[in-house]
Amino acid sequence: MEYTAVIGLEVHAQLQTDSKIFCGCSTRFGQEPNVNTCPVCLGMPGVLPVLNKRVVDYTLMMGLATHCRIAAESVFARKNYFYPDLPKGYQISQYERPICEEGWVEIPVQGGARKIRITRIHMEEDAGKLVHEGGGGAASLVDLNRAGVPLMEIVSEPDIRSPEEARAYMQTLRDIVVYLGICDGNMEEGSLRCDANISIMPAGSETFGTRTEIKNMNSFRYLAQALEYEIQRQTEVLEDGGRIIQETRLFDSAKGVTASMRGKEEAHDYRYFPEPDLVPIRIDPEWVDRIGAEIPELRSEKIARYVQDLGLPEYDAEVLTGEPGTARFFEDILAHGVEPKKVSNWVMGEYTRLLKDKGMETARISPEQVAGIIRMVDASTVSVSGAKQVFEEVFLTGKDPDAIVREKGLAQVSDEGAIEEEIKAILEANPQQVEQYRDGQEKVLGYFVGQVMKATRGRANPRLVNEILIKKLKGE
Amino acid sequence: MPLYSETIHSLHEKLREGTVTSTMITQSVLDRISEVDGKVRCYLTVTREAALEAAGQSDERFRKGDVSSPLDGIPLGIKDIFLTEGVRTTAGSRILENFVPPYDGTPVSRLKKAGAVITGKLNMDEFAMGSSNENSGFFPTLNPWDKARVPGGSSGGSAAAVAAGEAIATLGTDTGGSIRQPASHCGVVGLKPTYGRVSRYGVIAFASSLDQVGPLTRDVRDCAIMLKAIAGHDPADSTSARVPVPDYPSLLTGDISGMKIGLPVEYFPEGLDPEVEAPVRKAAEALEKRGASLVSVSLPSTRYAVATYYIIAPAEASSNLARYDGVKYGVRLSDQGGLLEMYRQTRSKGFGPEVKRRIMLGTFALSAGYYDAYYGKAQRVRTLIRREFEEVFSKVDLLLSPASPTPAFPLGDRVEDPLRMYMCDMFTIPVNIAGLAAVSLPCGLTPGNLPVGVQLIGPAFREEVLLNAAYAYEGERGEFPNCKVL
Numbered sequence: 001m002e003y004t005a006v007i008g009l010e011v012h013a014q015l016q017t018d019s020k021i022f023c024g025c026s027t028r029f030g031q032e033p034n035v036n037t038c039p040v041c042l043g044m045p046g047v048l049p050v051l052n053k054r055v056v057d058y059t060l061m062m063g064l065a066t067h068c069r070i071a072a073e074s075v076f077a078r079k080n081y082f083y084p085d086l087p088k089g090y091q092i093s094q095y096e097r098p099i100c101e102e103g104w105v106e107i108p109v110q111g112g113a114r115k116i117r118i119t120r121i122h123m124e125e126d127a128g129k130l131v132h133e134g135g136g137g138a139a140s141l142v143d144l145n146r147a148g149v150p151l152m153e154i155v156s157e158p159d160i161r162s163p164e165e166a167r168a169y170m171q172t173l174r175d176i177v178v179y180l181g182i183c184d185g186n187m188e189e190g191s192l193r194c195d196a197n198i199s200i201m202p203a204g205s206e207t208f209g210t211r212t213e214i215k216n217m218n219s220f221r222y223l224a225q226a227l228e229y230e231i232q233r234q235t236e237v238l239e240d241g242g243r244i245i246q247e248t249r250l251f252d253s254a255k256g257v258t259a260s261m262r263g264k265e266e267a268h269d270y271r272y273f274p275e276p277d278l279v280p281i282r283i284d285p286e287w288v289d290r291i292g293a294e295i296p297e298l299r300s301e302k303i304a305r306y307v308q309d310l311g312l313p314e315y316d317a318e319v320l321t322g323e324p325g326t327a328r329f330f331e332d333i334l335a336h337g338v339e340p341k342k343v344s345n346w347v348m349g350e351y352t353r354l355l356k357d358k359g360m361e362t363a364r365i366s367p368e369q370v371a372g373i374i375r376m377v378d379a380s381t382v383s384v385s386g387a388k389q390v391f392e393e394v395f396l397t398g399k400d401p402d403a404i405v406r407e408k409g410l411a412q413v414s415d416e417g418a419i420e421e422e423i424k425a426i427l428e429a430n431p432q433q434v435e436q437y438r439d440g441q442e443k444v445l446g447y448f449v450g451q452v453m454k455a456t457r458g459r460a461n462p463r464l465v466n467e468i469l470i471k472k473l474k475g476e
Numbered sequence: 477m478p479l480y481s482e483t484i485h486s487l488h489e490k491l492r493e494g495t496v497t498s499t500m501i502t503q504s505v506l507d508r509i510s511e512v513d514g515k516v517r518c519y520l521t522v523t524r525e526a527a528l529e530a531a532g533q534s535d536e537r538f539r540k541g542d543v544s545s546p547l548d549g550i551p552l553g554i555k556d557i558f559l560t561e562g563v564r565t566t567a568g569s570r571i572l573e574n575f576v577p578p579y580d581g582t583p584v585s586r587l588k589k590a591g592a593v594i595t596g597k598l599n600m601d602e603f604a605m606g607s608s609n610e611n612s613g614f615f616p617t618l619n620p621w622d623k624a625r626v627p628g629g630s631s632g633g634s635a636a637a638v639a640a641g642e643a644i645a646t647l648g649t650d651t652g653g654s655i656r657q658p659a660s661h662c663g664v665v666g667l668k669p670t671y672g673r674v675s676r677y678g679v680i681a682f683a684s685s686l687d688q689v690g691p692l693t694r695d696v697r698d699c700a701i702m703l704k705a706i707a708g709h710d711p712a713d714s715t716s717a718r719v720p721v722p723d724y725p726s727l728l729t730g731d732i733s734g735m736k737i738g739l740p741v742e743y744f745p746e747g748l749d750p751e752v753e754a755p756v757r758k759a760a761e762a763l764e765k766r767g768a769s770l771v772s773v774s775l776p777s778t779r780y781a782v783a784t785y786y787i788i789a790p791a792e793a794s795s796n797l798a799r800y801d802g803v804k805y806g807v808r809l810s811d812q813g814g815l816l817e818m819y820r821q822t823r824s825k826g827f828g829p830e831v832k833r834r835i836m837l838g839t840f841a842l843s844a845g846y847y848d849a850y851y852g853k854a855q856r857v858r859t860l861i862r863r864e865f866e867e868v869f870s871k872v873d874l875l876l877s878p879a880s881p882t883p884a885f886p887l888g889d890r891v892e893d894p895l896r897m898y899m900c901d902m903f904t905i906p907v908n909i910a911g912l913a914a915v916s917l918p919c920g921l922t923p924g925n926l927p928v929g930v931q932l933i934g935p936a937f938r939e940e941v942l943l944n945a946a947y948a949y950e951g952e953r954g955e956f957p958n959c960k961v962l
């Protein structure tokens with residue numbers, strides 16, 4: 001039988017605020033264990049949370065970017081469970097009254113786009129992490145640096161129908177949070193995490209099957225891989241006449257399989273109730289407007305504009321907008337009045353190559369300098385290959401491109417008289433090849449161009465060299 | 477009169493005049509502790525050296541004329557539910573018997589900033605759960621008026637210490653009557669301010685939406701002085717109100733002419749102990765004599781208050797007490813047998829029976845499938861009770877009732893009967909449910925020489941009205957006898 005997959009994703013995005021959600025501790029990563037802690041995030045007796053307003057701003061921004069309804073009043077709730085990485089024995093989250101509800105995003109699919117509905121977006125605090133020492137459960141240590149780092153949870157409706165769509169949805173969310181500047185979008189490092197609810201049903205059916213929850217998919221590739229596997233597994237169970245058990249399954253990236261973690265019976269009863277230590281968050285229209293005004297152009301909008309207004313190929317638009325930093329660089333060069341496609345070629349070509357080879361931190365070139373180099377080529381001041389040398393030098397040193405051209409003697413010879421002189425001498429020295437050309441072997445032209453360039457150490461304007469050569473060879 | 481049994485304001489006068497020093501007062505209180513605490517057992521920790529050092533610093537300030545607060549140099553005792561930097565803080569529980577906080581909570585730091593001298597930490601029912609102090613994880617405090625009886629609870633140590641002269645005034649907390657009921661049993665003044673009036677930061681949480689910090693003192697003026705020092709918004713407590721703090725002491729005029737005082741019929745039920753009812757009604761008459769008019773009012777939802785309380789308070793407590801898991805601080809029992817075993821051992825042995833009872837009640841009330849029937853419904857009743865009070869306060873300025881349905885009862889009398897114990901707080905609980913302010917004042921002695929307290933209840937953030945009425949009553953009543961610790 002043919003089956004259709006029904007997938008909903010719960011995505012956790014770590015918000016890039018300077019301080020934690022309920023205390024003033026830093027959110028910086030890579031610190032010594034328990035350095036970024038205080039009585040509040042250690043869950044000491046007597047402490048109380050104080051909400052970091054930036055977290056509300058960021059979540060609001062996400063809600064607006066995904067067309068959500070913003071709650072005029074939103075409430076935090078306690079999610080109660082015991083675990084050593086959870087210092088208070090409960091996580092402050094949101095339950096019945098999240099800040100954003102009923103939104104949607106559009107994801108690209110084969111030959112068009114699909115709307116995936118968003119059920120809700122809410123704010124919560126992250127837990128710490130356990131470090132297990134030695135074998136045989138010798139000791140477990142708790143690092144609470146991450147405890148209280150702000151998270152935003154984005155829950156989708158079960159609108160996703162394939163692993164590819166899941167991946168596209170995830171990519172779309174990543175683009176949005178990265179462009180909003182509220183999350184670094186790094187799945188491998190866990191700043192963007194995702195759990196999936198997945199079931200299958202006979203193709204054409206309207207009734208969802210029993211779903212399983214898949215955890216631990218920490219890359220785009222693993223997400224697709226885990227869902228592929230789970231669809232396959234559920235299909236086999238049904239084909240063999242079995243039943244799907246509602247359970248939580250863990251993805252094992254080494255084996256590429258999902259395995260049962262806990263059944264429905266073992267599911268936690270989190271005993272949610274409104275957090276009495278915090279007052280409800282009231283969001284007035286002014287707050288919404290202020291955040292709305294802060295939302296920058298998102299990636300999908302940029303792609304459309306690059307194609308429609310700048311006339312760039314779709315491919316260029318996608319590559320240029322892959323990271324907001326690249327798009328910004330591209331647009332800053334454009335602002336100096338150079339042709340978009342030429343800018344695109346330089347950014348996608350030399351610039352990207354150098355970033356990759358030499359590293360981001362070595363980049364010294366300014367958008368103005370790139371525009372300058374493009375203009376040099378336009379004006380035939382340097383050849384394309386000369387310009388590449390200049391580009392690399394400026395990239396690494398930030399030096400003035402004109403100065404580099406002078407220093408390295410890269411200025412192109414566009415003096416017709418001078419080029420004619422050279423050509424005359426070369427033609428005289430190669431009567432045999434001249435003969436061949438005149439007999440119809442036009443490819444000899446390349447040989448002459450090479451000779452001229454060699455004689456001028458590559459500085460002769462190739463267009464002029466070609467023109468004059470042809471004229472001379474044809475005996476004009 | 478020995479220094480240890482004087483009031484804050486009388487001592488402040490003497491300090492200003494230079495006839496006494498803070499060191500003298502503090503020494504007097506510390507000597508009194510040495511003399512009687514073996515019998516009354518108010519203190520879990522006495523901070524002798526730190527107290528004398530703070531007293532010396534206060535004396536220095538008086539010498540320099542650098543004193544701004546009437547609390548400067550006054551020895552105060554602190555309920556052991558308040559975090560005190562470097563001084564063990566247990567909340568009356570074995571599970572925290574080794575816990576030394578790294579910070580001062582806001583109410584304590586405000587008292588310290590005012591120059592107060594902290595004499596130590598006072599006994600209480602474990603995690604403030606109890607009405608007799610018999611639920612202390614360490615030992616019960618006894619009533620200084622009659623050592624065969626309980627001092628009330630949960631701020632029993634705080635009330636007994638004021639009555640016994642072991643502190644000039646103390647700080648307590650009140651979740652369902654934990655300041656007013658022991659104040660009533662020990663013959664002292666106890667104020668539960670409006671929810672949000674005093675910061676809860678650094679106060680070990682029992683039930684977050686009900687807990688409130690307040691003073692226990694020898695008279696109303698002291699109460700006003702203490703409240704002024706601790707009240708006001710605290711950025712560290714989002715539930716603390718941004719309502720200006722009046723200068724409570726200067727608003728004590730004693731003029732209550734034209735004031736309307738309601739006597740809710742539900743607070744004088746059939747079968748109320750006549751030894752309680754008589755002095756409370758006499759207190760009402762005293763207020764009438766001062767120019768107030770008495771009106772009979774009704775608060776019918778009051779009868780659901782105790783039931784509502786015993787859903788909401790345990791529910792919040794079950795969550796608030798989850799952090800005592802043996803992982804980070806406090807007592808850890810069993811390092812063997814893995815995580816679950818450690819949780820089980822630590823929490824089974826670390827908590828006393830009443831705390832465990834309430835954790836179970838609360839856990840059940842919040843469980844999936846029961847939430848709406850219990851917690852949800854309790855919240856709806858809470859709204860009803862609150863509205864009823866609001867309505868009544870559109871007709872009267874204050875309400876008057878007994879603080880407790882009985883005088884102090886004998887030790888062991890109710891330990892086996894939690895429901896009877898819970899009923900101790902039937903007149904005080906509605907105030908917490910509605911988030912209002914109320915004060916308990918001594919209004920008489922039973923034939924058996926036990927104090928009885930009258931409760932005045934006021935609208936939210938009108939403590940100045942409440943205290944002024946209490947002050948007027950106090951003037952009419954006259955000096956209340958000091959207890960003789962036998």
Ligand SMILES: [Zn+2]
Nearest residue numbers: 023025038041
């Ligand atoms: Zn912190």
